[in-house]
Amino acid sequence: MQDALAALTDAVRSTQADQILIVTGAGVSHASGIPTFRGSDPDAIWKRDVTELGTHAFFCEDPAGSWQWYLSRFENLEGKKPNPGHHAIAALERFQIERGGEFLLITQNIDTLHEQAGSQRMIKVHGTSDRYRCSRVDCELGAPAGSIAASEVDLAAFRANPVEANVPRCPSCGSFLRMHVLWFDETYAGHHDYHWRRVGFAAQVQAQLVIFAGTSFSVGVTDLVTKLALRRRVPVFNIDPTPRVHERGIMSIAAGAEVALVEVCKRLGVADAAGWA
Template sequence: MKPSGVDPLVAAARGAPAESVLVVTGAGISLASGIPTFRGTDPGAVWANEVMEKGTRAFFKRAPDESWQIYLRRFELARGAQPNPAHLALVEWEAWQAQQGRGFAIVTQNVDSLHERAGSRALVKVHGSLDKARCTARGCKLGPPRGTVPLESVDFGAFHADPSPETVPHCPACGSRLRPHILWFDENYTEHEGYEIERVFALARQARLVVFIGTSFSVGATEHIRAIAGKRGARMFSIDPVNASPAKDIETVTARAEELLPELMHVLSSKG
């Protein structure tokens, strides 16, 4: 049976002008891959198990070893997950848009690597990425992007053997401590060029169709995108099995993305 809500999305996708389709994904899209959300109702929701203060730069300064232990656990969980049908359908949508000569991009709030592993190319990770570490020294020449290295290139041997502030890995270029390449709650989007917030603003200005997937609309990026795209007359949808959209200008589709998006692509592809 065809998921409810797919027809308006099909019509919007087929009728979107050439400028761009912008998809904004939150933690809900990765839930079907086994990665807990932050603010969701799922039993493993991070919000219910990690206090907000631990996701901050201030906490890293106080307890860098405990901070790294938290993020290494999350990295291991994310590394073991696989892209689900929603991620794969977005890859198909990107290809379909290209065939039509139209733009397409994803802005994800997620720090897992499921979009990349599924094959998405036009992707902005506005909150950073679990698979990267970053030097804490602002002037460090490591990178690009500035100060970043793949997490798997970092030697955590001594840290795993004896987790402590002294064994937290250090930058191979300047010797400063390495930190997770994650936007923390007490930081802002201009903190690092790797978050590409200016590109996010540009994509929102270009978009004529914006589809939010699995987001609680509780972070700044979604509000910026909604405000910018809405002001320019974009049609906006929110796909979520539970959460209603927070604004009248966003149409709610109550469905699971891993069910709705493959059906969307089936209908789009069959109609050319």
């Protein structure tokens, strides 16, 4: 692992005038106490719940069931704080920008831990837990561009009695509100907030170093970024305690981001205001 860490540190150091692209998955937040989706940890969400629950079709069939299921998932996010991996990513962003380079973080996670850690140049390609949106397309609060802060939506009635009559309604048109997340039967181009074109441009043109962290490589965004980066022969690193991709051109580091990226920051002399502990 030490050789791989040295190679990653050298790659970051040499990408001064170019873009560093980091793609994170659920594994990055595991050290903060949030269960992964497809991981091997006992609380992995998709080991207990079938993927058809996270679909537009299920929402249409049972809006109250969809809301109840997602709110139970979101309870896992309450009170969680960024771990050293989140802070290291934010520190690398500041380091790269301060020396005149470019940086982009693409996260599959819907939690807000990257934001809490200070990440700014970020795309939440699967949506976010702190916003909802109208289920009616073309409503000002719905796709393709609208949403509403979760803090502005009163969930008291639904929590007290989670039936369809109490499903939160859009304040603009009266339709049901829905989670502002990418469902399994939807496309990345379905909402502007997913910034799918920007993702493709970064992978195909801009990025000169790609770092994956905590991802199972099971979704479209990882497939796209991997193929485009390898086609351009861009250095690609995969940070994960149990790497699940063994493709030529990808150097794996068998450790969590909270270990590997903190070590890279230390080797680069990059400080973190929040501390690494």
